[in-house]
Amino acid sequence: MSQQHRGQETEELTYREAIQSAMVEEMERDDDAFLMGEDVAEFGGVFGASQGMLDQFGEERVRDTPISEAALVGAGAGAAAKGKRPIVELMFSDFVGIAAEQLLNQTAKMRYMFGGQADVPLTIRTTEGGGTRSGAQHSGTMHTWIAHVPGIKAVAPGTPRAVKGLLKSAIRADDPVFVFENKMIYGREGEVPVDDDFTLPLGEASVEREGSDVTVVATQRLLGETLSTAEELAGDFDLEVIDPRSIYPLDTDTIRESVEKTGRLVVADESWLSYGTSSELVARLSQEAFYDLDAPIQRVGVPDVHVPYAPELEDEVLPDGDDVRDAVERLF
Amino acid sequence: MVTFDLETEEGRRGALRRMLLVREFEETASRLSSDGILEFATVHLCIGQEATAVGACAALDDDDDITGTHRGHGHAIGKGLDPKLMMAELAGRREGLCNGKGGSMHLADTDKGMLGANGVVGSGAPITAGAALANHMDDDGNVSLAFIGDGAMAQGQVHEALNLAATWDLPLIVMVENNEVGEFTLAEDQHNIEDLSETAAAYGIPGVTVDGMDVEAVFEAVEEARQRAVAGEGPTIVEGKTYRYHGHFESDPEPYREESEVERVREERDPIDTYRDRLIERGELTEAAFEDLQADVEAQIEEAVEFASAAEHPDPEEAYEDMYADPVPEIEQFTNPTLL
16 A cells, blocks of 8 residues: 555655644544544643644634543544544543543444444544653553454554554544554654545555565554664564554454565564553464464563653663564574 | 423323323333343333433424433433334344344434433433534534433543533533432432532532422423523533332342332322323313323334334344444454455
8 A cells, every 4th residue: 555655745744743734634624523632722732733723723623621531532422423523632541541431331332332323433542652751650552452342443553654644544434543643753754645635544554664584563663663673684684564553453464465475473562462462463463374484473562560660660661673673583 | 492392282291192101111111021022131111200201302302412321211212212113122123223232221313313322320421412512513503411310420421521511511401310229229328419410510500400200390491401501501400309110120129118118109209190180180181181192102012012023133143233334354254254
C-alpha cells in the first residue's frame, strides 16, 4: 500500500502536526466531526496536538470538558450513535480505566447488542508510552487492553504518515476506533502525502524497510529505534522492518509473507510482555508460519513491572533499539 | 409534540392504555419465564412502576431519545416500541428487535428513539448526555432522557454525566425511578438523603421529586423539564417515588421486605387502579370502557406472544454478524472456514 502512494506530492510533518492536520482536514470535510477532551481547546491539548483548532472551529466543535473520562467516552458514544463523529481525547492511556465501563460494556457492545442497529462512529485518541520521567501513572502503554475487547478497533501508528492516514480513516469509520499515539515520537518528522483524501485502511501493515534475514515487527517509538538499529546492523544482518500500524484488526498476512522470506521473527512493542500485543503476534505467527520459522520467535517489550520514575530505573525497563539488536542476535 | 397530552381526555386515556400494556406485557413475561418461551430468559420486571415509564415518555416528542435500565420493558413500551418485536427479542428470536442478540436488558430501537436498555446500573446516563449533546449541536429542538433507578444515584458516571450536561446546558432529563430497593438492598441503606433529586443542587440545576405512582404528576414534571431543556436552560432531575411489586429478578426471595407491604402498596397506590378510578370519577371513563381497554391490551400482548412463539430462532452462525460496520478478518474466519 505504501508503494501505491509513491510519487505523490508530500510534505514533511512531525507526528504531532500529522495528528492535527488529520483532525483539521476531517473537521473541515464533515460538519458532524468535533473534538472534545480535557484541555483540548484553550490549552490546545496537553501535548499540543489541537493548538489553534479552537480559533478555527469555535467552542462548539472544539470542546474543553470536565475531568470526567467516563462521561467523555460515554457522551462520545451517545453522540456517535446519533450520527455525530466525535473525536474524544483521553489525555493519557493510563486513564483508560476511568472510562473502562463506557468503553468495554457500552461503546464496544452497543452495535452488536442492538443487532447492528446503531453505528458508533467514535474516535478516541490517547497518548501512551514511557520516557517522560513521569512515573507509573502517566507512562503506560495500554493498547493491548483495547485490542483485546472486540467491538473497538485499535491502531498504534509509528510514523507521521501512518498516524495521519489512520486517524483520518478512524474519523471516517462507522465503527469505534481507538488511536494510540506514542508521546515520545510527537516530534518525529516524516513525509506525509499532501492530499485531503489521503487515508490508510485500518488493518493494514506497512513494510518500512525491506530485508532478507530477519523480520522485525515494531510499533510506535520502537519502529524508529528498530529502523536505526537495522542500519547499524546492515553489514551483519539484513532486517525487514514492519509497522503493523493497526493492532486490531491485525494484518497477519503481511507479517507472515515476510516471515516466509526471512524465517526469523522479532516482535517489539512497548506493552507489558505477558498477555500483551506481542503475545498475540507470536500466537498468530506460530500458527500461520510455524514451518517457515528457523528459530524461536523473540520478543522485546516492557517486563511485567510498572514504569518507574528514576531515570536509571525507567531506562532499565523501557525497551529500545539495543534490545532489538540483542533479540536479533539471539536468533543466530 | 408530546406523545400523550395529559391535558386532554384522549391523552389521559392513551396513557392509561399504555400503562395497561406495560402491565400486561410484564405479567405475561413473568408467566412465560416460569413456564413458556421465556424459561431461559433473565427478566427484571417493572410491575408497579408503569406511571414513571409511561408518564415520562408521554411528555416526550417522537424524535426525542431515551435510554432505559435493566428494568426497561416499560421504558421501551412507553417510547412506543412494538411489543411483538420486544417479546420476540426476549424469546431470543431473529425477528426480535436486536436479532436475538440483546435480550431483555439490551432492548433498543434507534428509529423509535430508544438508545438501549442497559445491563449496567447508571451506564445509560453518559450515553444519554451524548445524545443530548447531539441534540444541542444539531439544534434539533429535541431532548434526551435517561431513566435511572435509585441505585444508579450512587454511580460515579451518573454524576459525571450530570455535571457535564449541566455545565454545557445540554437538553438532558434524568428520570429517577426510586422504587425503594436497589437490587436486593433498601435504598435508604444506600443513600444519605431521602429525596435523590436533591443531588441536583450540586449541579446548579432543578431537581423535583413527585409521586411516581401518579402518571399525571410524572408527566407534568417531565414536560416542564423538557421545556427548560429545549429553551437551552439545561438538564433537570425528576425523581418519581414508585414501587416494584416483583423482586429484583423473577426468583428473588425478597428477604428485604414483607409481602404484606407489597400488598398494601398494590391496594392503596397502584398507578393503574388509582388512575382508572380518577378518570371514572372525572367522568372521562366508564367501567365498561376500561374493560374494553383491558381486553384490547390483552389481545395485543397475546398477539405478541403468538408472534414471538412462531418467530424463527437465529442460525448459530449469526453470532458472528453485527460486530462492525466494516467487518474484520478476525471474525470472518469463523464464517468462512476456507480462511482458517
